Amino acid sequence: MPFSIRLRVTEQELDELQHVSNVVYVRWIQDVAVAHSEAVGLGLEAYRQRGAVFVVRRHEVDYLRPALSGDEVEVETRVVAMSPVTATRQTFIRRMADGRVLVQAQTQWAYVSTATGRPVRIPPEVTQRFTIEPL
Numbered sequence: 570m571p572f573s574i575r576l577r578v579t580e581q582e583l584d585e586l587q588h589v590s591n592v593v594y595v596r597w598i599q600d601v602a603v604a605h606s607e608a609v610g611l612g613l614e615a616y617r618q619r620g621a622v623f624v625v626r627r628h629e630v631d632y633l634r635p636a637l638s639g640d641e642v643e644v645e646t647r648v649v650a651m652s653p654v655t656a657t658r659q660t661f662i663r664r665m666a667d668g669r670v671l672v673q674a675q676t677q678w679a680y681v682s683t684a685t686g687r688p689v690r691i692p693p694e695v696t697q698r699f700t701i702e703p704l
Contacts, residue, residue, distance in 0.1 A: 570647075570700070570702075571645045571646065571647040571702065572601065572604070572605040572608060572645070572646055572647065573601065573643050573644060573645040573646070574600070574601050574604055574643070574644050575641060575642065575643050575644075575665070576597065576641070576642050576644065577639065577640070577641050577642075578636050578637065578638055578639060578640045578641075578642065579638070580638055583637075583638055586635075587637065587638070588635030588636060588637055589635065589636040589637075589671075591630070591632060594630065594632070594662060594672050594674075595628060595630065597642075597644045597662060598628065598630070598644070598646075598660045598662075598672075598674050598676060599625065600644070601644040601645070601646045601660060602623075602646055602658055602660075602676065602678070605646055606623070609698040609699060610698060611695065611698055616683075617683060619692065619694075619695070620682060620683055620684060621680050621681060621682050621683060621689050622680070622681060622683060623656065623678040623679070623680055623681075624678065624679055624681055625676060625677075625678060625679075626655065626677045626678060626679040627676065627677040628674060628675075628676050629674060629675045629676070630672060630673075630674040631672065631673045631674065632671075632672055633669075633670055633671055633672060633673065634664070634669055634670070634671045635671070636662070636664060636671050640664050640665075640666065641664070641665040641666070642662055642663060642664055642665060642671065643662070643663045643665055644660065644661075644662050645660065645661045645662075645663070646658050646659070646660045646661075647659055647700075647702040647704075648699045648700070648701055648702065649675075649701065649702060649703050649704055650701065650703065651691065651696055651699070651701060653690050653691065654679060654680050654688040654689065654690060654691060655677055655678060655679050655680065655688075655691075656677075656678045656680070656691070656699070657675060657676070657677050657678070658675070658676045658678065659673070659674070659675055659704055660672075660673070660674045660675075660676065661673050661674075662674075680695070
């Protein structure tokens with residue numbers, strides 16, 4: 570089942586064209602992934618105790634429609650694939666008023682050692698916390 574958060578667009582999140590800045594969308598993509606991980610019991614401290622954390626390796630973002638000040642949006646994510654050292658998430662950002670998809674993104678997260686910064690195997694106690702939901 571996808572995980573989601575709801576947000577209301579603020580004036581501070583707008584760019585000079587008066588719609589949500591692309592940088593804000595990327596922040597929301599990261600924020601929902603972090604919130605999902607925390608919801609399954611894997612906050613930053615839990616990762617630090619394991620000596621490894623997920624870091625973004627690649628974002629692929631399609632900006633389809635603008636969000637405007639005051640819009641309520643749902644940011645939905647799911648893990649769609651896992652390899653021994655990476656997890657891939659699909660994220661959709663929808664406007665609540667009409668259900669239209671504003672942004673769709675795919676992000677590859679690498680699991681890296683906090684000591685070396687190099688990729689390491691994702692342990693079973695981490696992978697088991699996430700349901701893989703291919704689209």
